[in-house]
Amino acid sequence: MQNKDFVNGLLDFIKRSPTPFHAVQTMVEMLEYAGFKRLSEKEAWGLKGGQGSESCFVTRNDSSIIAFRLNQPLLEHGIHMVGAHTDSPCLKVKPNPEITSGGYLQLGVEVYGGALLNPWFDRDLSLAGRVSYLDEKGEVAHRLIDWEKAIAVIPSLAIHLDREANENRKINKQTDLPPLLMKLPENSDEQVVGFSAMLLEMVNGQIAGDGAKAVKVLDYELSFYDVQAPAIIGLEGDFIASARLDNLLSCYTGLMALIDHKGQQNALLVCNDHEEVGSVSASGAQGNFLKSVLSRLCDSDESFSRTMASSMMISADNAHAIHPNFADRHEPNHGPIINGGPVIKVNANQRYATNSESGAMFRHWCELAAVPVQSFVVRSDMACGSTIGPITANELGVSTVDVGVPTFAMHSVRELAGRLDAYYLYRVLNHYFN
Structure with missing residues (x-):
């Protein structure tokens, strides 16, 4: 997929998704069009756990969704996961x-x-x-x-x-x-x-x-x-201006990487609701949605634990770009630049789940995908936000890295991101899934 087509699809996706309910509805339509089978939590699934090619999705509360492609036995090969969230302030x-x-x-x-x-x-x-x-x-x-x-x-x-x-x-x-x-x-x-x-x-x-x-x-x-529609703006068309870039940008990027996944690696996307208010709900990351789905794909507690030990989670949520009018609000040498590539987010107090191993893996995937990569650390005298990354790492015991696209005006009614960065992240996730 070319950058122009990807970005146009992103703008259309955001416009069609004014609420988490609409975002999930739009993702369902796209997955069904791509041939994914809908599952219900109320019914038996009868899946083979990677013993055959399976592409499925399941929703909860109409505001959270999990989609996956299984091609190989989970026990031996694990599963590469991407996590994002459907809600915005x-x-x-x-x-x-x-x-x-x-x-x-x-x-x-x-x-x-x-x-x-x-x-x-x-x-x-x-x-x-x-x-x-x-x-x-x-x-x-x-x-x-x-x-x-x-x-x-x-x-x-x-x-x-x-x-x-x-x-x-x-x-x-x-x-x-x-x-x-x-x-x-x-x-x-x-x-x-x-x-x-x-x-x-x-x-x-x-x-x-x-x-x-x-x-x-x-x-x-x-x-x-x-109601103002998402748009490409800037003298040279450098920026994406839109509501809900945090975090529909990551939802769409992960979704397209999964739909375009053609390799043998097992792959999964989870988009949770309620991240912006702490994730404490049945459809939030602190609920059991993801763990419940993964448990149903494994045939025992032991196989679940062994599968997680062979798996990886990329928590994709937007990062703070260094603001030219407020550069002093950023840690020196750690101010991500818009259109400078996806950002690895690090925090010593585990507000982000990145460690040296998971961060190194993401850097390696960026190199293989020929994508630039940046780092973000909050100033030591400022509070740090968080993501679903630490929650998921704690719930599943899975190696996790927190990443995101550099963004201005996060949590505004109209945010700003880079036209190149969203596509950069897609290329990395596509390589990671494949």
Whole structure:
């Protein structure tokens, strides 16, 4: 695959994936098109554990997914794994969200993850996610929805009303963030505006004869997102600008490396939800999803342990590029450059799972794939983030390296990465799988 085709596919993937649910749905469609077989955790699989060629995937909570190609016995050859996450910091709608103030309708939101909040103001926002409802047959059903168009905005307070806005403005997550949806009609009963009624109309509009009509909304998980499409920007087209680069970029890169995998090495991709809030959930990395799947592929506890001893995990999550306006925030000699290649992330306190052996292996694969490689260490006087890498290494006892693509504005509503770096990472993962 050429760089241009890869990057165009990445932009389309992100645009189609405003929430973890939509990201998994998109990955499912791509895997099925590539000939992968869908499995259910509720049913017996009857797989041969590498005794024959098998390409399968399984999802959990519609927001996490594991896909794999098995070509050789796991016990002798292990499995090469890539891990990423489907979630990104965002604004999630509260259960009883309606707010009417000054004749306007707003929705109460909760901040999900460590979002950079300032960039959310004055953006064209839409809403997407999963809705659970009771249908006319009396059954509980679930459907993904996406308004797609801009339906909301969080207006900034004019500088005339806050003269210190550029020097000393703080954001109150409770009072400053509720998005504005509409101006209520004059003399209307403000209490009659119901968000559930809006959702019901939206769901039934999407059903349109394809299933039983929804009669009552029971619950939902909905997130606001910026409708501005991903784009290639820069005077020479050096950059990818988009929401959710952290970490849909890694999800797509791992997915394409797996789909394009033509070798004999056993290969697996896991994309977990809830990494941005600690991974503590059934579908997060601290849940048993990956271990459960791997255990079903091995025929005993002993074969599982022996398989893990012969296996490897690459935890792919974005890295901080050295910012030209804030170079002093980086450790000297460890400031990754955009379009300088994937980054090996190291932390002595095990916030990243990289050790000298796993880091050396990744460097070797980069050399074989003719891809440049960089290193990142956080300044000793600053706190370090983490990934699913240490969690997975702890849960499975598998050798793990933490890597990522250099990124600006991580956790903003619009992040920036290098057009070359995403393709560099794909080439390394493709070589690693093959």
